[in-house]
Amino acid sequence: MTKKILVANRGEIACRVIESIKKLGFTAVAVYSEADANARHVRLADEGVAIGPARAAESYLDAEKVVTAARSVGASAIHPGYGFLAENAEFARKCREAGIAFVGPSEQTIRAMGDKHRAREAAIAAGVPVLTGSGKLDPADEKAIENAGAAIGFPVLVKAAGGGGGIGLRPVDDPAKLVAAVQSTSSQAERAFSDPSVYIEKLIRRAxxxxxxxxxxxxxxxxxxxxxxxxxxxxxxxxxxxxxxxxxxxxxxxxxxxxxxxxxxxxxxxxxxxxxxxxxxxxxxxxxxxxxxxxxxxxxxxxxxxxxxxxxxxxxxxxxxxxxxxxxxxxxxxxxxxxxxxxxxxxxxxxxxxxxxxxxxxxxxxxxxxxxxxxxxxxxxxxxxxxxxxxxxxxxxxxxxxxxxxxxxxxxxxxxxxxxxxxxxxxxxxxxxxxxxxxxxxxxxxxxxxxxx
The missing domain is CATH 3.30.470.20 (ATP-grasp fold, B domain)
Structure with a gap:
């Protein structure tokens, strides 16, 4: 029986993945929200499964719904594309526990390298050059934040440890604005990634x-x-x-x-x-x-x-x-x-x-x-x-x-x-x-x- 690969994404990347699935001779399964019921990736796929409302949190970002959809069609693997659940370690774990191959690294690797600060530590251990930086900062500890900035030297870049796609990055030139930047970045990171962890690194302006x-x-x-x-x-x-x-x-x-x-x-x-x-x-x-x-x-x-x-x-x-x-x-x-x-x-x-x-x-x-x-x-x-x-x-x-x-x-x-x-x-x-x-x-x-x- 032909293997089925479910594509847990939408838009151009879903279409791109479906193209390769078909070239390999496998069956492509799309998932779609109510807003994407007639989207191009659904039209290109061999099968489609509805997974919820337009709001991404209730459809494309709902790991349980995606895994359930894969089970319902007997999918052998799930390709996450990029964005949405692609770097979600819990999603990779759910796939493994459901007996479905996750097209990507293990949940342990995603967890280690998806956290920017942990990835930085892994890079240092592997001998990869890194910019001068701090450890993870407590947004409430203003003195520690000020000391970290002074030790690194301005300008600095405040970074959300769980960030991605350019989100959770704030350049700071003025030492007086560092505490506020760390606190606002932490709040943004909590909303966007459910992880308030932040740290700072030396900023190279014209790199x-x-x-x-x-x-x-x-x-x-x-x-x-x-x-x-x-x-x-x-x-x-x-x-x-x-x-x-x-x-x-x-x-x-x-x-x-x-x-x-x-x-x-x-x-x-x-x-x-x-x-x-x-x-x-x-x-x-x-x-x-x-x-x-x-x-x-x-x-x-x-x-x-x-x-x-x-x-x-x-x-x-x-x-x-x-x-x-x-x-x-x-x-x-x-x-x-x-x-x-x-x-x-x-x-x-x-x-x-x-x-x-x-x-x-x-x-x-x-x-x-x-x-x-x-x-x-x-x-x-x-x-x-x-x-x-x-x-x-x-x-x-x-x-x-x-x-x-x-x-x-x-x-x-x-x-x-x-x-x-x-x-x-x-x-x-x-x-x-x-x-x-x-x-x-x-x-x-x-x-x-x-x-x-």
Whole structure:
């Protein structure tokens, strides 16, 4: 009997996972909220199970409902995508106890690496460079907070230990504002992650955001699939990603790859994961930020330069196949350059507020080296209940200049009518002289916002 894989997600990532499930010859099962009853991921799946109201907490974030849905259809495995339950250790445990394979690392690994402070300690133990930082802070102990800030030196970054996706991060320049920043970040973290733990680290203002894609085989080791650059971001939210980054000090580039693999090996990591670093252009130094124990939004750029299917690899391993027998470090290609942009239903001129509505007309670009991952088609509706991502547009070329040219042409050929999007903003970004010259840093978008908007 054909194995069934349930996709515990929605939107473009659910559609992306369903594509790989079908290529593997398995049956794809979608789950959906009332707001997504006729969504594209439901239409693409072989089967669908309703799991509750539009509110994510009562549907996509309800671990018990998702596991019950998987049981009801006899699913062999659950793929969580990214977001929602993807880094929820309790969900991974519930899957295991139900006899259903969780497509991802063990709950112990998620628990260890999902907590940013514990991950930092694991990185230190594995010999990975880290920024000067504090232990977890008690928001009520103002003196301890002030002492920690003074010891590290300003500016600092207040970080939620259980944070992710750019949430729970606050830069602080003024020592007088540190206590309030720690307390407000702790409150936000409690609401967003049910974990009020926070700590602080030294802040590098004009760093680059570099990450390493990993794939772990448990006790059999781990490999890397090269670097990605994610420096084009706004308020710690990524906007554009590239593979591979250029202008890296050769020793630092090799050091990031080696330390990421060592960290994965130190925890017997299984499946796809990413280690993120801050890179100082001036000194060539790099520092561990966090490890994401899931598939990343930006995984397509890695797939484009390596020729791999990360989702397929995840599923095959979760179902018991020894993927390490066929996927080795030597087999990983490094072919050309790829750039991804996130096209969202939002209003850049109004502080990027979401712009939900119906897609009255949609024309997708095509051509050599172009890939589109989307969860929507013409006639679909972007609801206010979930994130505003409409599609990911990826361009691949033999070099960075060709990838930029193809991306620019593809953006010009993309039509979305009926709601506002950030298409024009993205076009301005990829045409900016500093972007073309590869002079990016994490504050680039904010510093150039008036021109880009």
């Amino acid at each position: 680059r955001h570099i990450e390493v894609q990993l794939f772990g085989f448990g006790a059999a080791g781990a490999i890397h699939l090269h670097h990605r650059e994610c420096s084009a971001q706004r308020r710690y939210q990524k906007i554009l990603e590239e593979a591979r980054p250029r202008r890296l000090d050769p020793a630092a580039a090799e050091g990031m790859l080696a330390s990421a693999v060592n960290l994965a090996k130190s925890v017997d990591y299984q499946g796809a994961g990413t280690v993120e670093y801050l890179y100082d252009d001036e000194t060539g130094s790099f520092f561990f930020m966090e490890m994401n124990t899931r598939l990343q939004v930006e995984h397509p750029v890695t797939e484009m330069i390596t020729g791999t299917d990360l989702v397929s690899m995840q599923i095959r391993q979760a179902l018991g196949e020894d993927v390490s027998a066929t996927v080795t470090q030597r087999s990983i290609r490094d072919d050309g350059h790829a750039i991804e942009v996130r096209i969202c239903a939002e209003r850049p001129a109004k502080q990027f507020i979401p712009s939900p509505g119906s897609i009255d007309r949609m024309v997708l670009p095509a051509g050599e080296g172009i890939r589109v991952d989307t969860g929507f088609e013409q006639g679909d509706r972007i609801t206010p209940f979930y994130d505003s991502l409409v599609m990911k547009l990826v361009a691949h070329g033999p070099g960075r200049a060709q990838a930029i040219e193809r991306l620019d042409a593809a953006l010009q050929g993309t039509v979305i009518e009926g709601l506002e999007t950030n298409l024009a903003f993205l076009q301005n970004l990829v045409r900016h002289p500093d972007f073309i010259a590869d002079r990016l840093h994490t504050k680039f978008v904010e510093e150039n916002l008036p021109v880009l908007v």
